[in-house]
Amino acid sequence: MNMQLDIARQAYKGxxxxxxxxxxxxxxxxxxxxxxxxxxxxxxxxxALRAALFSAGRQIAALAEAAGGEGAKILExxxxxxxxxxxxxxxxxxxxxxxxADAAWISALAEQIADYNSAAxxxxxxxxxxxxxxxxxxxxxxxxxxxxxxxxxxxxxxYADDLPPSRFLEIDWSDxxxxxxxxxxxxxxxxxxxxARGIPMVVQLGAVSTAATTALLDGEGATLxxxxxxxxxxxxxxxxxxxxxxxxxxxxxxxxxxTSWNGEKIRLSINIQxxxxxxxxxxxxxxxxxxxxxxxxxxxxxxxxxxDTQYAAYDSMLRWAGNRPVTIRTFxxxxxxxxxxxxxxxxANPFLGVRGLRLCLRHPEVFSVQLRALARAAVHGNLKxxxxxxxxxxxxxxxxxxxxxxxxxxxxxxxDAALPPLGIMVEVPAAALTxxxxxxxxxxxxxxxxxxxxxxxDRSNGALAxxxxxxxPAVLDLIGRVAEFGTRSGIxxxxxxxxxxxxxxxxxxxxxxxxxxxxxxxALAHIKRAIDELSREGGRE
Amino acid sequence: MLETRKANGEVITGSVKLVHAAGxxxxxxxxxxKLAKKFQAQISIRASATAExxxxxxxxKIMALRAARDSTIEFKASGEDAxxxxxxxxKLVAADFPDTDP
Numbered sequence: 001m002n003m004q005l006d007i008a009r010q011a012y013k014g015x016x017x018x019x020x021x022x023x024x025x026x027x028x029x030x031x032x033x034x035x036x037x038x039x040x041x042x043x044x045x046x047x048a049l050r051a052a053l054f055s056a057g058r059q060i061a062a063l064a065e066a067a068g069g070e071g072a073k074i075l076e077x078x079x080x081x082x083x084x085x086x087x088x089x090x091x092x093x094x095x096x097x098x099x100x101a102d103a104a105w106i107s108a109l110a111e112q113i114a115d116y117n118s119a120a121x122x123x124x125x126x127x128x129x130x131x132x133x134x135x136x137x138x139x140x141x142x143x144x145x146x147x148x149x150x151x152x153x154x155x156x157x158x159y160a161d162d163l164p165p166s167r168f169l170e171i172d173w174s175d176x177x178x179x180x181x182x183x184x185x186x187x188x189x190x191x192x193x194x195x196a197r198g199i200p201m202v203v204q205l206g207a208v209s210t211a212a213t214t215a216l217l218d219g220e221g222a223t224l225x226x227x228x229x230x231x232x233x234x235x236x237x238x239x240x241x242x243x244x245x246x247x248x249x250x251x252x253x254x255x256x257x258x259t260s261w262n263g264e265k266i267r268l269s270i271n272i273q274x275x276x277x278x279x280x281x282x283x284x285x286x287x288x289x290x291x292x293x294x295x296x297x298x299x300x301x302x303x304x305x306x307x308d309t310q311y312a313a314y315d316s317m318l319r320w321a322g323n324r325p326v327t328i329r330t331f332x333x334x335x336x337x338x339x340x341x342x343x344x345x346x347x348a349n350p351f352l353g354v355r356g357l358r359l360c361l362r363h364p365e366v367f368s369v370q371l372r373a374l375a376r377a378a379v380h381g382n383l384k385x386x387x388x389x390x391x392x393x394x395x396x397x398x399x400x401x402x403x404x405x406x407x408x409x410x411x412x413x414x415x416d417a418a419l420p421p422l423g424i425m426v427e428v429p430a431a432a433l434t435x436x437x438x439x440x441x442x443x444x445x446x447x448x449x450x451x452x453x454x455x456x457x458d459r460s461n462g463a464l465a466x467x468x469x470x471x472x473p474a475v476l477d478l479i480g481r482v483a484e485f486g487t488r489s490g491i492x493x494x495x496x497x498x499x500x501x502x503x504x505x506x507x508x509x510x511x512x513x514x515x516x517x518x519x520x521x522x523a524l525a526h527i528k529r530a531i532d533e534l535s536r537e538g539g540r541e
Numbered sequence: 542m543l544e545t546r547k548a549n550g551e552v553i554t555g556s557v558k559l560v561h562a563a564g565x566x567x568x569x570x571x572x573x574x575k576l577a578k579k580f581q582a583q584i585s586i587r588a589s590a591t592a593e594x595x596x597x598x599x600x601x602k603i604m605a606l607r608a609a610r611d612s613t614i615e616f617k618a619s620g621e622d623a624x625x626x627x628x629x630x631x632k633l634v635a636a637d638f639p640d641t642d643p
Binding site for chain 2: 073076077080081083084085086087112115119124127130340341344345346347
């Protein structure tokens with residue numbers, strides 16, 4: 001152990017994207033093995049490349065099938081490239097001239113990648129990442145054996161520059177592990193996936209020594225320690241233990257019937273991305289469903305879902321909830337959630353484009369199917385419906401008109417239907433600033449988009465992470481305004497963004513008047529405990 | 542904007558205006574090559590009257606066209622099903638690359 005004292009401590013500090021602890025092998029995922037392959041005759045090399053291309057194609061096809069919907073569409077481009085003889089031709093030509101398969105592949109792709117990178121168009125530039133992805137996948141199979149992508153040991157601390165959601169889904173997280181990113185952002189889609197799975201994730205670590213074999217990742221303190229000393233491991237394990245103890249107490253608190261803060265009842269609900277999310281063991285302790293997203297109905301299928309399919313999904317949520325309220329959000333497609341055949345293609349600025357209710361109002365033929373399914377479900381339970389991305393009261397009223405029409409249509413057909421209470425998501429600053437003009441039955445603050453639009457920061461852009469802090473006075477001020485209007489008018493206001501699931505934000509939210517929060521099922525215990533702790537501290541901010 | 546014609550009985554040509562807002566990007570290019578590959582005919586494409594003809598079954602070549610919105614896409618095909626191929630491709634571009642249910 002004396003040897004280790006001479007080695008400088010390799011500790012790095014980043015930003016928390018998902019809380020948790022991981023102690024395991026340190027693995028760089030996007031690094032391609034560099035150990036030289038045995039180079040054979042041009043015939044051998046050609047055969048090796050063909051095999052690697054075939055295997056890469058199979059891997060991508062399997063990933064596309066598992067991902068479905070948008071993920072599958074994105075991967076189609078790579079599949080098409082693998083089937084493009086003209087794309088592959090320069091590589092095979094170089095192999096015939098005596099180049100090793102891997103070198104030929106790299107240099108043929110380098111030209112194409114550079115070409116995309118130099119494009120004036122940002123969209124085309126972004127396609128270079130598809131080529132890099134494909135290049136590395138083929139190289140991994142070529143150099144590292146057929147199932148190279150599966151060789152990430154379980155429980156590993158995975159280190160990468162950044163990680164697309166598809167790569168995250170490819171990794172087996174069933175034995176834990178963690179994610180350490182050079183760049184990345186706490187508001188990225190990967191971060192959401194990590195939080196949903198309870199995988200610790202630290203972003204913006206900068207470059208670290210990649211020679212290490214073991215790592216400690218502390219998602220709470222946002223630290224990464226490489227090849228730790230025994231002392232470092234000891235301290236880490238103590239922090240982990242404390243975290244688990246807190247978690248255990250959180251679980252005990254979770255089982256208490258109600259959450260209160262300074263004697264006032266706090267309603268804690270859960271966010272649902274898809275029907276299966278209610279199977280989370282903690283979901284049963286929620287006061288209801290504060291946000292059921294419906295976009296899952298639009299992805300992974302070849303046609304938009306019909307009324308009965310939708311009705312079955314909504315009805316199953318109401319059955320699960322019993323008397324508890326279920327708030328279903330109508331399709332929030334567009335922005336970063338494109339749906340082929342529904343959303344607008346090629347918008348220069350999709351986050352500021354035709355998305356959410358804007359899109360639905362443009363496609364009444366699609367929207368009315370959803371409204372009919374909701375109107376039928378409303379008969380059976382405590383259903384509330386909200387529209388996303390609302391800017392003006394006119395939009396709410398236009399949506400309401402369509403809803404009333406759908407109810408009337410069903411009733412005239414002799415089908416039981418009801419108009420549920422209608423609310424809006426408050427995520428456009430214009431809506432938050434004029435909240436008193438909306439004739440809504442309730443408001444739900446979407447803090448992710450609200451923060452993005454208030455700070456003019458793309459939430460997937462890691463370089464802006466410091467500016468998009470949800471605790472910035474501008475964001476808190478708008479939230480406070482809406483909450484205050486709710487208290488004054490007696491209209492319920494809840495918050496369903498990531499802020500509600502972040503223990504650091506709870507005090508600020510409660511002290512600004514919010515009494516309803518909705519979080520991912522995996523965050524329920526922590527938030528209930530955080531509120532309990534605040535209550536015992538006497539509610540000091 | 543939509544026109545097909547038969548030239549000297551063998552080579553079929555057609556042209557169509559690209560209405561896709563973002564130009565010839567990955568998804569349209571993938572759809573176009575997928576459709577082109579359904580035909581036996583040799584099919585070429587170009588995005589300006591002075592450019593070289595390229596293989597319409599190659600997604601990388603089509604991406605390299607960098608065809609912008611409102612450019613005129615020309616097809617040229619020869620072979621047994623050339624006429625059907627050009628008609629189908631022109632229709633795909635004119636209809637702005639709709640999603641078809643399999």
